[in-house]
């Protein structure tokens with residue numbers, strides 16, 4: 001570890017701080033996202049020190065298989081020298097210049113053109129333009145402003161409502177958290193802001209009726225959008241926003257019938273469609289942009305995270321021709337932008353990252369090799385006594401921990417009581433056994449780097465089976481099994 005200044009001993013670098021010292025400094029000064037700091041202070045934060053390939057190491061020397069790609073972003077894996085080289089070269093040439101006041105810079109221009117070439121085109125309609133930000137949240141704020149501006153310019157300023165879904169995650173700014181459908185987020189700070197409405201999510205496990213087919217449920221849940229549009233008044237609805245597969249909500253994969261029906265409905269009422277692909281783009285589900293996989297054509301696509309494989313912050317909005325044409329031809333100045341819109345270093349890293357992904361054919365590999373292989377191996381986990389369902393899409397996957405596989409009178413497998421926090425118990429076994437997996441309630445989810453090999457997937461499945469066994473043993477010890 002690089003020597004840092006000893007706290008309280010002046011500014012001269014002296015020695016490497018111990019894990020305990022870092023934890024104490026962390027507790028004293030660092031407010032973390034989505035964290036209970038009282039709780040964190042009692043246990044001390046885990047200090048992650050370095051990464052290589054699909055692994056990270058903590059400050060105590062433990063190696064962890066990072067099956068979450070950092071936070072759904074390190075798609076190219078850790079330790080990729082060419083990304084660091086691209087940042088270094090660009091920093092030495094031009095570390096920053098803004099793109100306000102009729103100026104631009106080469107990496108931003110090249111990246112915009114590259115992204116336009118990768119975006120899907122259907123019936124001659126595609127994405128020739130990009131707006132840059134530094135995160136997914138900023139990008140979704142941009143979407144709200146852009147959608148409102150579009151409808152103003154179209155002479156329909158009454159179209160203000162953006163419809164989203166419960167359990168969606170669209171970021172943490174006021175607009176992002178409002179668009180999102182997380183009730184714990186809405187409970188803090190008087191959210192959502194006005195003109196946002198929510199419908200249910202297409203989560204078959206939770207919301208399909210007993211005996212209802214996937215296809216039928218897909219159509220029924222898509223029609224919740226039509227019902228909401230009619231309830232609000234079609235002339236007041238501006239847009240619908242959704243993740244192709246809900247990520248933070250627990251890797252909720254919609255039935256195949258869902259997205260085509262959503263497309264039919266937005267077309268019928270002329271409302272804009274925003275595909276929030278902050279997690280799903282850049283190869284995660286086997287395509288550069290996930291809407292291609294699910295067969296729909298959005299007007300705006302939110303991206304961030306894996307555009308740089310998380311090496312530096314960058315986000316943005318792919319602006320479809322329908323919206324771009326109106327903004328450019330009729331809009332004059334759009335009074336919106338960030339200091340770091342089109343940051344040259346972030347854009348240079350993104351270009352190097354996309355070149356790397358093209359060279360290693362990562363989206364293609366996910367589509368034809370590692371994605372299908374993960375699906376096959378992941379499904380096997382459903383034979384574990386704790387697993388009610390195990391499903392995947394590309395390289396994102398979720399499994400449900402259940403109390404019993406015996407279906408109750410309601411036709412469903414019973415779940416553990418929330419207070420038992422079985423998902424968190426399982427997550428603790430993951431960390432203790434060299435695996436990073438996320439728990440969303442009692443859904444355990446993964447999204448490993450796209451560089452994983454079949455052998456890595458075998459190792460991942462072995463570790464997951466191990467932590468499931470350990471979780472089961474703990475539940476038995478606690479007297480909660482059989483449920």
Ligand code: PXG
Pocket residue numbers: 071134135136137138140169170171172176243247248249276277278279304305315
């Ligand atoms: N949209 C989607 C679909 C996301 O997943 C954002 C927007 C916001 O991006 P920024 O860059 O502003 O964080 C995200 C972010 C989790 C988790 O617990 C997921 C995200 C962020 C933090 C935690 O799975 N996704």
